[in-house]
Amino acid sequence: MKNYFLLMRLDRPIGFMLLFWPCAWGFAIISSERPIDDHWLTSLFLFFIGSILMRSAGCVYNDIIDKKIDQKVSRTKFRQLASGKISTSKAWILTIFLSLVSLIILFQFNIIAIIFGLSSGILIALYPFMKRITYWPQLFLGIVFNWGVILSYLVFNSEINLEIILIYISAILWTLGYDTIYGLQDIYDDIKIGVKSTSLKFKKNIKEFLSIVYLLSFALILIVSILIVKEIKFYFIFYLLPLSLLIYQIQSVKIQKSYKNLSLFKLNNYYGLSIFLIQIFIFNHA
Numbered sequence: 001m002k003n004y005f006l007l008m009r010l011d012r013p014i015g016f017m018l019l020f021w022p023c024a025w026g027f028a029i030i031s032s033e034r035p036i037d038d039h040w041l042t043s044l045f046l047f048f049i050g051s052i053l054m055r056s057a058g059c060v061y062n063d064i065i066d067k068k069i070d071q072k073v074s075r076t077k078f079r080q081l082a083s084g085k086i087s088t089s090k091a092w093i094l095t096i097f098l099s100l101v102s103l104i105i106l107f108q109f110n111i112i113a114i115i116f117g118l119s120s121g122i123l124i125a126l127y128p129f130m131k132r133i134t135y136w137p138q139l140f141l142g143i144v145f146n147w148g149v150i151l152s153y154l155v156f157n158s159e160i161n162l163e164i165i166l167i168y169i170s171a172i173l174w175t176l177g178y179d180t181i182y183g184l185q186d187i188y189d190d191i192k193i194g195v196k197s198t199s200l201k202f203k204k205n206i207k208e209f210l211s212i213v214y215l216l217s218f219a220l221i222l223i224v225s226i227l228i229v230k231e232i233k234f235y236f237i238f239y240l241l242p243l244s245l246l247i248y249q250i251q252s253v254k255i256q257k258s259y260k261n262l263s264l265f266k267l268n269n270y271y272g273l274s275i276f277l278i279q280i281f282i283f284n285h286a
Contacts, residue, residue: 021272026152142175
């Protein structure tokens with residue numbers, strides 16, 4: 001059982017939390033339009049469980065597709081599939097099982113949300129192949145990984161609005177930034193085996209790149225808050241906390257220090273949480 005636990009990366013909750021927080025941002029926007037009631041809370045909980053399941057399924061599927069690549073990378077060569085501790089056929093069974101349970105959760109929502117959720121399937125299937133053909137797999141990940149932002153809004157509404165679109169774009173840019181930091185761990189192995197990434201593309205200008213994507217992402221968060229509240233309130237000062245987390249990452253990132261970059265990457269869990277809590281407070285005290 002331990003090997004399956006590790007295969008699903010359940011020992012690294014940062015992954016499913018980064019999947020969950022943008023969904024929670026969507027719920028924060030919904031809280032500005034309707035009361036936080038049992039339906040809101042139940043749906044948020046289902047999204048949390050769904051984030052764990054979908055991230056686990058994604059990790060197993062990604063390891064199946066990347067098995068040969070993982071065997072050539074020092075950081076990943078001891079993973080359960082790459083090292084042969086779990087067979088590919090058993091990994092496929094686990095992927096299908098996790099996906100089916102995720103579908104059960106999706107089917108608890110309305111038909112519009114169900115259709116939109118199902119539409120992400122092809123993108124999820126394509127993601128592991130992106131690093132073979134483009135230097136922008138992190139951008140593709142952002143598009144797929146944050147699908148839940150819009151999905152969360154469609155659970156309560158039949159159409160989307162400007163605010164949720166801007167939050168979605170913000171989440172994409174955020175993912176583009178933190179996954180570029182994460183990818184710095186593998187850049188030397190990636191060069192050897194021909195794998196592409198934004199970590200490689202911008203390795204000589206990493207701070208400038210992170211400054212652009214992170215600060216644009218944060219600016220969109222502020223814009224959405226202003227659009228909802230209709231003015232700039234004094235408690236917008238709380239946003240200085242998540243902003244400081246982004247600035248710290250930009251200033252501290254180092255190409256050569258993988259252990260340091262991993263620590264910076266993990267800070268994004270606190271960024272996602274702080275944005276959610278601040279949004280809930282601001283949107284319900286406007």
